[in-house]
Amino acid sequence: ETGVTQSPTHLIKTRGQQVTLRCSSQSGHNTVSWYQQALGQGPQFIFQYYREEENGRGNFPPRFSGLQFPNYSSELNVNALELDDSALYLCASSWGLAGGNTGELFFGEGSRLTVL
Amino acid sequence: GQNIDQPTEMTATEGAIVQINCTYQTSGFNGLFWYQQHAGEAPTFLSYNVLDGLEEKGRFSSFLSRSKGYSYLLLKELQMKDSASYLCAVRDQNFVFGPGTRLSVLP
Numbered sequence: 234e235t236g237v238t239q240s241p242t243h244l245i246k247t248r249g250q251q252v253t254l255r256c257s258s259q260s261g262h263n264t265v266s267w268y269q270q271a272l273g274q275g276p277q278f279i280f281q282y283y284r285e286e287e288n289g290r291g292n293f294p295p296r297f298s299g300l301q302f303p304n305y306s307s308e309l310n311v312n313a314l315e316l317d318d319s320a321l322y323l324c325a326s327s328w329g330l331a332g333g334n335t336g337e338l339f340f341g342e343g344s345r346l347t348v349l
Numbered sequence: 350g351q352n353i354d355q356p357t358e359m360t361a362t363e364g365a366i367v368q369i370n371c372t373y374q375t376s377g378f379n380g381l382f383w384y385q386q387h388a389g390e391a392p393t394f395l396s397y398n399v400l401d402g403l404e405e406k407g408r409f410s411s412f413l414s415r416s417k418g419y420s421y422l423l424l425k426e427l428q429m430k431d432s433a434s435y436l437c438a439v440r441d442q443n444f445v446f447g448p449g450t451r452l453s454v455l456p
Binding site: 273274281291331332337339342 | 379384391392393394443446
């Protein structure tokens with residue numbers, strides 16, 4: 234286990250609703266990145282948070298937003314949910330941007346979101 | 350643009366050797382990574398190449414050619430537990446992951 238925890242593990246929402254996903258980073262890690270993984274696909278980078286500020290964003294609309302707290306935990310918020318938002322949302326922590334010196338990302342088990 | 354290609358699926362026999370290829374075209378490059386992801390689980394780090402050549406780590410080896418935009422992951426002495434998806438990823442400012450290769454190891 235990586236020590237990265239995510240909640241909730243599964244949730245179901247309807248189109249147009251809003252969702253908040255949470256991530257606790259591994260002890261000692263100061264950077265959190267979020268990924269969307271559709272079924273049968275690789276993870277797609279959403280954004281990264283370092284020292285409580287967004288530092289890098291992928292090709293996702295503004296209705297995807299996030300926060301990082303002083304303890305380095307993080308939230309992913311998605312507004313106006315669409316059917317295509319159904320996916321596994323993975324959080325990864327590291328010491329330093331983009332995995333830091335080692336480049337290694339430590340992933341949580343993910344939150345599986347279903348939008349009906 | 351950013352593009353990473355991998356075969357979608359591969360099948361191999363227990364005890365055999367399998368090579369999973371990855372080609373990439375990215376705007377920047379600061380290392381190539383391989384992750385393993387078992388069904389329903391989180392990806393876990395396998396290997397990292399930043400310079401050309403072969404990196405060996407037990408039964409797993411990874412090769413990189415930056416001039417060719419090419420990498421492969423070599424798995425030796427395959428075990429049933431190696432059945433998983435293998436993700437190739439390039440690090441630039443952030444990580445770009447390929448679609449993953451689903452490997453099935455048969456008895």
